[in-house]
Amino acid sequence: MLEISRVFPGAPNAEAELCFLLHRGQLLVVYSSQGNIVLLKAPTLAVHRVIAFFEAYPGFTELEARIGALVTDSDVGLIVAAVGTQIAFWVPGVGDKWKVHSTLSVPLPVRSLDHQAGRLLVATDEKLSIWEQREDSGIIVWNNVWETGIESAPVIVRLSETGAAIAYAYKDARAVHLIDTRRATLQTLRHPRSITSLTWRRPTAGNRSSLTLFTVTSDSTVRIWQPVLDAPHDLRLWGTIDADSFFEDERAVQVRWLERSVRPEEGGALYEDIFFAVDGRGRISLTTVQNIEQRPPTLLSVNQSQPLPDVHTITPDNTTAVIPIPSPSDTLVMFLSQQSLESLTVTLSSYLDDIKDASDPLPPSITEPFGFQHSETIRGLHLRSDGRAFLTQADSEIILWEATTGTPRNVSKWKISCELAAIVEDDVLVYTGKTLALLTKDGSQRSVQALKTPILRFMNSTMYLLALTDTHCLELDRHSLEILAEVPLPAGPVSIRVPIFGHNREILDVTAEGDLSFWRYADSEWRQIGGLATGIQGVSMAACSVDRRSALVKRDGKGYHLSIWNSRLSQFSSGLEFECTFSEEILSLRWTFGTSDGLAVCFKTHSVIMWPERMTYFDDAPSWASWLHIYVDEFSPLALTGASFLGDGSLVVTAGNQVISFNPKLKDPPLSESSNLLELIINGIGPLPDWHPQVVLQCLLWNKVDRVKQVIERLAKVMLEEGATDASVHSALMHLSDEPYDDEYQENQQTSAMREQRHSTLFETETEGIDDDDPWKFSRPLITKLLKILDIRPIPMLTVKEEEHLEALIETTLEIDEQRRALDANGIRYLISIRSFYILNRKSKESPSAIQDLPPVIEARSRIRYRDMVWAYHSETQGLLLQTCTQACNDKMAWSDARALGVFLWVTSTDVLKNQMEIVARNEYMAGGERDPERCSLYYFALGKRRLVHGLWMQAAWHPEQTVMLQFLSNDFDIPRWKTAALKNAYALLGKKRWQYAAAFFLLGGALQDAVNVCVKQLNDIQLAIAIARIYEQSDNGSVLRDLLLKTIIPIAFEQDNRWLGSWAFWMLHKRDMAVRIVMTPLSDLAKTLDVPIEIFGRPNYDDPSLAMLFAQLKAKTLQAAKGTSEIAPQTEFNFVLQIARVFCRMGCHILALDLVRSWSFDRPTAVVTQSAVDDGFEMRPTAVSSARRSSFFNLAGRRRSSVLIDVDVKSLPQTRAPSPKLPTVAENSAIAVEAIQPRHTGIGSLMKSAKQDMKVPEFDMNAFF
Structure with a gap:
């Protein structure tokens, strides 16, 4: 949440006076603005709460409700306001909120209100009436207990504190009328001048029935009225304070009674009343009057006036309020001008001669004025191009604001009605519908043009x-x-045309069909600089950022659809970055200044700040986050009308006639190193440090183990340094990635080509010259110490989830280093994936819901991704992987575990599949302690072990179906009769929705296809369908399995745009060329080559960097795969690599993106020489045309080579096995690299024909990437 820097409330209504209210020890200034009641904290004038009249009367809108009368009563904590004939009452609620107490309707519009002693005085155009409340069955009811007719609506009405006397005066009248409500008498007090102020003096505790009235006339003369002994109910004039007595050199223009003070006196207490006066220059003077409490007050004593310091902070208008502020030590008084809400707070004891202390007077406290305020609802919010000034526009007024010092400051206000407004340097340009006008700061119009x-x-x-x-x-x-x-605009049907944010001469055109066009104005003509087809029809709102990200809003049947598009297109990116639908109406869209690309989406109830979120390898969450939700309902119920960023990153929100400024500082930042909004946005999409788990993970996936080991060694040095503090650790970690890596790494790069490549290890590098006694060398003792210190002192820049993930990756790296001779690269990738899977799932279960203002927690997944299963499928160390999976399941792998880990998709050996299925069946039977044969029947029937199931039923004496099942399973199901019976039972079980048991009976009846259909359609478990098909047919070439792959799995892959699942399915079908082509080729084009019609295609998604790794690994693994590679255009491959590099940048792995574009190279056609047959195919040894490239930044170990086989997988045997048979000697550079990012030294296109072609390969243009 952002911190509020200041709230600028609306301008006070001229009809209603300022009031004050003592609320829970806090003095509040209360005034009405439009249809709202504003409560300000004294003396700071900070907004405490805004109460809307429509809260009491929902039928009123903000435009219809304008409060004409307002009064408060501190004794009962009551606020009363009137709009027309409707009166509403509020009392304190929970916290700082106020709740509606009751409502009252009167026959005529209310002009004035007062409330004393539980009685409400209501003045209309024809009557004065008093109302009292009573409770009837829990409902507050107001009763009219007294009323009288009057000539017209009075401008001033005051009810005495006892509620027995009423004083009122008409507009410009020279008389005050007094009514005694108990005796029904009327008295008129004549004055030589018109009345400007009436105040009943609050009686003392021992003299509650005493009435004292202070009146002030237009000549600033104060008159004191009190009763005489023989007429206690009639007031007489007892004293006068002339306007000339306040100042020596000037007359007072305004005088008010302040309060009554008490000071000790010999023989009792002496009461004195304080009056203040304001002269024409805004100076304030204080005067005290003593003995008003005496009966009769014949000894009135007026003391000499005490001027306050000459500080001009109070506007000398006739509506200035004087508010005493409760203080435990001093008598504080705040002088407040209603016209501009200027205030001055003073300590009375410092200025009154007869009660001041011996010390020097304390200086007055000056509150910064609100300045110009809106009296109407704000309709528009317009920014200057640099974001350092903005306009707020209402129906008939405009205010210019400057935002150069953090908190905005209003500098000018114009009463003008216009259609458009913009800031031109320091002036304002307005268009009224017919004319243009340039308004200056001094309020004048410099020029007008029709x-x-x-x-x-x-x-x-x-x-x-x-x-x-x-x-x-x-x-x-x-x-x-x-x-x-006068230059013509670009032609064409345009529904929306908006300027591009931050560019003074660029516009965005949006057509009705959703086509975007970017135009730049230069040399008196418009030139198109870009375009994008979104396909979104009926766009109603658009906004474009500095780097041409476009936010579009469309209203549909579900709500308001927001989509964000990037103008940087390629054939692998549609430009769509984010989309969602909101049920609430979107009012405005505003981008941040600069290149941070934060978006403020304004709704009526709140504003949401969104920005690009760093992508992660495991999270399927949207690439944009809505982390900050800005609400103003904690102090205002008014609907928002706009929200916009300023140049310094602060946010301005308008609600009703209020302007609310939020500074960019975060209250509770989601990242400890980012306390500023702009910093948070930049850090959210910038490069990650090398020790971040995301970078470590990608380095491990791309087989850069040595680089990870160096990173961990450096991390250990920082974390284990003696005497390190949190601050020093934080500083060292922030600069850890800036340090160059050791020189030995560069030597390895230069000499790696001359070193002998050893086939016995994947990760082994040169260790000569390394000191084995080095305490910081990567080893188990060092890792043990590092993990221990990470538990004690977590890295502050990481979340708990990221900390756990980093620790798991460190452990995995250690395991890889210790088992370097056992696991291949694909096995490592699978191992990393399942470790991350269990860590993230455990953390998701601990935190099932996301905090609203923080990034969403990854939801728990039911299985690993097909991507991870494909790595295991192509691994040559599946035995170790299966052993690891079994250990992860505590040696009790049930079907849910096998499905979560994808075991029956990636295990290639049929015998291993059968053994593992038997283990799953046994664990399913033993699960839960019931030993239910029904749970394992499907798996055992797939294995063909009917007798075993029969034996299990014999032990299930507790099962109600034991007798029937034993009798049924005792039959011979090779006989057609019993096969038919099994099928009938299967259909009966389908009717009872016992899906898995029905599939088991289909297998018992020999209907494998029906069992597969049940798994796919009813159980929605395609892995189970694949498993029973592979095991039942005991082959990967069975007709049911092939039909399942071709007609079910591949369409699902196309519908979900899951290229990993599709590649696996094509590889299983021995369509290796298709398995490679699906990585890059549009699915709609690929579907045309299939025998099965596919009409539904998922949205293309190439935001997975591992796709490049898969392509590099498969592209030349077999002759068929090489054929598929040759059908991919070089430009397509070029764009694909750029797309993956951009994905790396979105993930914060900028160094990997750079390494990718530096190390990737393209194959050129080569001549192929046929050699001797190998197994069932012919081995092809191509003679490669050399392709120069830069060495990989992370390539510490040498590359492994392999041959191309026709439809036969090239298996690099595990390091523990015997070497392969010696092959005919060929040149070393004739082999084709298999690993993830190896250069393609050979390629086969359209078999032998392509070998004769000389294809041109594009060189990398760094501008195309950046």
Whole structure:
């Protein structure tokens, strides 16, 4: 959540006076603004709460409700407001909130209100009435207990504190009318001047019935009225304070009674009343009057006035309020001007001669004024191009704000009604519908220009102004507003045209079909600089950022659909980055300044700040996050009308007639190193440090183990340093990635080609010259110490989930280093995946729901991704992987575990599959302690072990179906009769929705296809369908399995755009060329070559960097795969690599992106020489054309080579096995690299024909990437 820097409330209504209220020890200034009641904390004038009149009367809108009368009562904590004939009452609620107490309707519009002693005085145009409340069956009811007719509506009405006397005066009248409600008498107090103020003096505790009235006339003369002894109910004039007595050199223009103070006196207490006066220069003077409490008050004593310091902070208007502030030590008073809400707080004891202390007077406390305020609902929020100034526009007023010092400051206000407004340097350009006007800060109009063509939008420029009409762009002179040129706009049907944010001469055009066009104005013409087809029809709102990210809003039947598009297109990126649908109406879209690309989406109830989120390898969450939700309902119920970022990253929100400023500082930052909003946005998409688990993970996946080991060694040095503090660790970690890596790494790069490549290890590197006694060398003792210190002192820049993931990756790296001779690269990738799978799932279960203002927690998954299963499928160390999976399941692998780990998809050996299925069946039978044969029947029937199931049923005496099942399973199901019986039972079980048991009976009846259909359609478990098909047919070439792959798995892969699942399915079908092509080829084009019609295709998604690894590994693994590679155009491969590099950058792995574009190379056609047959195919030894490339930044170990086989997998045997038979000697550079990012030294296109072609391969252009 952002911190509020300041709230600028609306302007006070002229009809209602300022009031004050003592609420839970806090003095509040209360005034009405439009249809709202604003509560300010004294003396700071910070907004405490805004109460809307429509909370009491929901039928009123903000426009219809304008409060005309307002009163407060501190004794009972009551706020009363009136709009027309409706009166509403509020009392304190929970916390700082206020709740509706009751409502009251009167016959005539209310003009004035007062509330004393539980009685409400209501003044209308014809009557004065008093109302009292009573409770009837829990409902507050107001009763009219007294009323009287009057000539017209009084401008001032005051009810005495006892509620027995009423004083009122008409507009410009020279008389005050007094009514005794108990005796029904009327008294008139004549004055020589018109009445400006009436105040009943609060009686003392021992003299509650005493009435004292202070009146002030237009000449600033104060008169004191009190009763005499023989007429206690009639008031007489007892004293006068002339306006000349306050100041020596000038008359007072305004005088008010302040309060009554008490000071000790010999023989009792002495009461004195304090009056203040304001002269024409805004100076304030205080005067005290003593003995008003005496009966009769014949000894009134007026003391000499005490002027306050000459500080001009109070506007000398006739509506200034004086508010005493409760203080335990001093008498504090705040002088508040209603016209501008200026205030001055003073300590009375410092200025009154007869009660001041011996010390020097304390200086007054000056509160920064609100300045210009809106009296109408704000309709528009317009920013200057640099974000350091903005306009707030209402129906008939405009306020100019400057935002150069953090908190905005309003500098000018104009009463003008206009259609468009924009800031031009320090002036304001407005269009009224017919004319253009340039408004200056001093409130004047510098120039006016009449126009014939309506203007739709303004655009700022450094040399001239641009105004867009429906068909043309007008160049206007900055000073005279004369039209310098009239240039036609780009032709075409455009539904929305908006300026590109941050560019003064660029616009975005959106057509009705959703086509985006970017245009730049230069040399008096419009030139198109980009375009994008979104396919979104009916766009109603659009906004474009500095780097041309476009946010589009469309209203549909589900709500308001928001989509964000990147203009940087390629054939592997549609440009769509994010989309979602909101049920609430979107009011505005505003981008941040600069290249951080934060988006503020404004709704009526709140505003959401969104920005690009760093992609992760395991998270399927959207690539944009809505981390910050800005609510103002904690102090205001008004609907938001707009939200926009300023140049410094702060946020301005408008609600009703209020302006709310949020500074970019975060209250509770989601990342400890980011306390500023712009920093958080930049850090969220910037490069990650080398020790971050995301970078470590990708390095391990791309087989850069040596680099990871170096990173871990450096991390250990920082974390294990003696005397390290949190601050020093934080600083060292932030600069850890800046340090160059050791020189030995560069030597390895230069000499690796000359070193002998050893086939016995994947990860072994040169260790000569390394000190085995080095305490910081990567080893188990070092890792043990590092993991221990990470538990004690977590890395502050990581979340708990990331910390756990990093520790798991460190352990995995150690295991890889210790088992370097056992696991191949694909096995390592699978091992990393399952470790991450269990860690992230465990953390997801601990935190099932996400905090609203933080990134969403990854949801728990039921299985690993098909991507991870494909790595295991292509691994040559499946035995170790299966052993690891078994250990992960605590040696009790049930079907849910096998499905989660994809075991029956990636195990290639049929015998291993059968053995593992038997283990799963046994564990399913033993699960839960019931030993239910029904749970394992499907698996045993797939294995063909009917007799075993029969034996299990014999032990299930507790099962109600034991007798029937024993009798049924005793039959011979090789006989057609009993096969038919089994099928009938299967259909009966389908009717009872016992899906798995029905599939088991289909297998018992020999209907494998039906069992597979049940697994796919009813159980929604394609892995189970594949498993029973592979085991039942005891082959990967069975007809049912092939039919399942071709008609079910591949369509699912196409529908979900799951290229991993599709590649696996094609490889299983021995369509190796298709398994390679599906990585890059559009699925719609690939579907045309299939025998099965596919009509549904998922949205293309190439945001997985491992796709490049898969392509590099499969592209030349067999002759068929090489054929598929040759059908991919070099430009397509070039764009694909750039797309993967961009994905790496979105993941924060910028160093891997750079390594990818530096190390990737393209094959050129080669001549192929046929050699001797190998097994069932012919081995092809191509003679490669050398392809120069830069060495990989992370390539510490040498590359492994392999041969190309025709439809036969090239298996690099595990390091523990005997070497393969010696092959005919060929040149070393004739082999084709198999590993993830090896260069392609050979390629076969369209078999022998392509060998004669000389294809041109594009060189990398770094500008295309950056």
